[in-house]
Amino acid sequence: MNINKYPEIKPGVKYIKKIYIAVMLFIVGRAMQAASRIDKTIKKEFEDLPDGFTFSLGILPNGPYMIVGKNEKGKVKYMGWNPAGKKLDLKMGIKNMEVAFLVFSFQESTTVAFAHDRFIVDGDLTNALAIVRVLDLVEVYLLPKIITKLAVKRYPKWSELSPVRKHINRILIYVRTFTV
Amino acid sequence: MILPSYYEFCCRVKTISGQKALEKIPGALARMNSFRPMIITDKGVSGAGLIKLVSGAVGKKVKIGAIYDDVPADSDYKVVNAIAKIYRSKGCDSIIVVGGGSPIDTAKGVNILVSLGGNNLLDYCGSGSVKQKLKPLIAVPTTSGTGSEMTLVAVIADKDRNIKMAFPSYFLLPDIAVLDPRMTKTLPPFLTAPTGMDAFTHACEAYIGLAKNPLSDTSALQAIQLVSQNLLKVVKNPNDLNGRLALANASALAGLSFSNSMVGLVHNLGHATGGVCHVPHGACMSIFLPYGLEYNFHKVGDLIGDLLYPIAGAEVFAETPKKARPEKAVACIRQLNQDLHDATGGRHFRNLKEITDRSGKQLVPKETLPLIAKTAIGDGSKVYNTEEITYDDALMVLEHAYEGIPLNRKLIKKGGKGQKF
Numbered sequence: 001m002n003i004n005k006y007p008e009i010k011p012g013v014k015y016i017k018k019i020y021i022a023v024m025l026f027i028v029g030r031a032m033q034a035a036s037r038i039d040k041t042i043k044k045e046f047e048d049l050p051d052g053f054t055f056s057l058g059i060l061p062n063g064p065y066m067i068v069g070k071n072e073k074g075k076v077k078y079m080g081w082n083p084a085g086k087k088l089d090l091k092m093g094i095k096n097m098e099v100a101f102l103v104f105s106f107q108e109s110t111t112v113a114f115a116h117d118r119f120i121v122d123g124d125l126t127n128a129l130a131i132v133r134v135l136d137l138v139e140v141y142l143l144p145k146i147i148t149k150l151a152v153k154r155y156p157k158w159s160e161l162s163p164v165r166k167h168i169n170r171i172l173i174y175v176r177t178f179t180v
Numbered sequence: 181m182i183l184p185s186y187y188e189f190c191c192r193v194k195t196i197s198g199q200k201a202l203e204k205i206p207g208a209l210a211r212m213n214s215f216r217p218m219i220i221t222d223k224g225v226s227g228a229g230l231i232k233l234v235s236g237a238v239g240k241k242v243k244i245g246a247i248y249d250d251v252p253a254d255s256d257y258k259v260v261n262a263i264a265k266i267y268r269s270k271g272c273d274s275i276i277v278v279g280g281g282s283p284i285d286t287a288k289g290v291n292i293l294v295s296l297g298g299n300n301l302l303d304y305c306g307s308g309s310v311k312q313k314l315k316p317l318i319a320v321p322t323t324s325g326t327g328s329e330m331t332l333v334a335v336i337a338d339k340d341r342n343i344k345m346a347f348p349s350y351f352l353l354p355d356i357a358v359l360d361p362r363m364t365k366t367l368p369p370f371l372t373a374p375t376g377m378d379a380f381t382h383a384c385e386a387y388i389g390l391a392k393n394p395l396s397d398t399s400a401l402q403a404i405q406l407v408s409q410n411l412l413k414v415v416k417n418p419n420d421l422n423g424r425l426a427l428a429n430a431s432a433l434a435g436l437s438f439s440n441s442m443v444g445l446v447h448n449l450g451h452a453t454g455g456v457c458h459v460p461h462g463a464c465m466s467i468f469l470p471y472g473l474e475y476n477f478h479k480v481g482d483l484i485g486d487l488l489y490p491i492a493g494a495e496v497f498a499e500t501p502k503k504a505r506p507e508k509a510v511a512c513i514r515q516l517n518q519d520l521h522d523a524t525g526g527r528h529f530r531n532l533k534e535i536t537d538r539s540g541k542q543l544v545p546k547e548t549l550p551l552i553a554k555t556a557i558g559d560g561s562k563v564y565n566t567e568e569i570t571y572d573d574a575l576m577v578l579e580h581a582y583e584g585i586p587l588n589r590k591l592i593k594k595g596g597k598g599q600k601f
Contacts, residue, residue: 112600114563115390115442116186124305125346126558133557154568154595 090123281326325375327435374462444565446472531584
């Protein structure tokens with residue numbers, strides 16, 4: 001029997017999509033750190049999480065990932081892209097690169113992605129929902145309304161987030177994301 | 181019918197339904213190479229003599245390793261840990277769970293520990309934790325409501341933190357569900373009513389939920405019809421065995437449906453109210469169902485209108501204009517709650533204010549509503565509701581449900597009309 005007739009199929013790598021998602025995760029991770037110092041709602045969400053809480057959001061099985069957590073002083077920090085060696089309390093994963101690209105290019109809203117069973121959550125669901133609320137707000141700050149509306153179930157009403165507050169916070173978050 | 185762009189559906193529970201279905205259990209166990217099952221149940225079930233019935237049907241051919249009959253009303257992770265120890269010390273190789281939602285969820289939790297190892301269920305929190313086949317599990321429901329015999333989730337409380345945790349995994353689906361009307365015959369009317377409404381709620385929420393699909397829709401509509409046609413009849417005549425079997429099937433169908441399309445606001449608030457105030461799940465479902473539908477009118481009004489057909493029948497559906505069907509469906513559900521309230525001598529609750537325990541103590545004081553709302557936004561069901569649910573939204577609905585008044589829909593913050601599936 002010629003064993004070479006039965007070749008092993010190795011998974012391919014979609015470099016462009018992977019780079020796009022890695023950049024998006026980097027920006028979102030840094031923005032979470034920045035927003036936790038600027039937006040009161042996000043700050044409160046993180047305060048309610050346990051001390052030292054750390055989570056990852058990434059694409060299964062091989063990344064990219066973003067790691068965000070609270071340090072010993074309770075400050076939220078973007079902790080890079082590599083989960084190796086880190087103690088993670090919550091792991092949120094999107095099942096594969098194609099699906100992740102649909103979500104990160106806003107072709108499929110986060111809501112529909114959940115309904116389509118695209119996510120795997122390993123850890124306390126209550127904490128995962130807090131992170132989802134933070135991610136929704138970060139998207140509101142980072143992206144124009146027309147795009148954010150594709151990603152979230154309900155864009156915040158004026159009573160929940162005034163346009164003035166939104167625009168000021170948006171500028172501050174962008175500045176901190178790319179500088180501090 | 182809505183065909184989503186993508187969906188997943190799974191049901192691999194063998195269902196044995198009918199008179200004398202219990203007698204099939206020994207053969208079913210043998211086919212799974214199991215010969216020493218542990219029976220898990222609660223005091224109410226064993227007190228009603230149902231364990232004798234099961235032991236009589238099973239015990240002639242199979243040696244029962246142990247019987248645990250002290251599962252509390254709200255399945256608790258500490259009880260799960262304790263039962264797992266007994267299972268191991270008695271050398272059992274499978275589980276037969278006899279009971280309602282709490283024993284079945286507890287048994288699923290026990291199955292995680294005895295199959296995967298460990299002494300603490302909290303180590304398996306989260307949706308990705310259970311990744312392999314567990315020990316054989318046979319579910320014999322004694323209430324027609326939870327549908328746990330067909331679901332992939334175990335809802336287990338952490339009483340220290342006042343929350344209910346969901347453990348979802350396809351591996352938590354029982355291997356076999358046995359629907360025998362003898363098991364629900366002794367359920368008193370005041371419990372038959374809310375458990376039936378629980379099944380009804382599962383089916384309604386499954387039909388409007390974000391993960392709905394044609395397969396879950398089919399079973400949801402059948403379940404709604406079976407409950408609509410049989411629940412009041414059985415509450416008025418508890419010995420109606422055909423009606424009992426119909427409700428048991430409705431519960432299984434609804435469980436199958438919502439297990440694949442998930443649930444929304446009604447369960448979100450129900451889990452939170454149950455967690456904070458220890459209110460029976462079925463009572464919460466009966467009360468919150470009309471509100472859960474009203475809250476989503478602007479997103480899935482047409483789908484709620486569809487529910488009128490199985491709820492009220494072809495004639496009422498045909499004579500109601502399309503625009504009025506959602507309102508009519510909700511009105512029919514409120515009427516059903518009222519009829520059940522009357523048929524049970526007021527023991528079926530219509531609003532949160534009315535809920536009392538056996539001593540007559542009010543279980544949901546108004547001052548607990550903010551805590552319930554806070555707990556609700558940490559419950560996973562909110563993800564699958566078509567409209568966003570924030571703390572303020574949850575509190576607004578709770579205040580209406582407390583008084584038992586229809587939802588003031590002007591207060592709903594709408595995130596657009598319609599819903600893409």
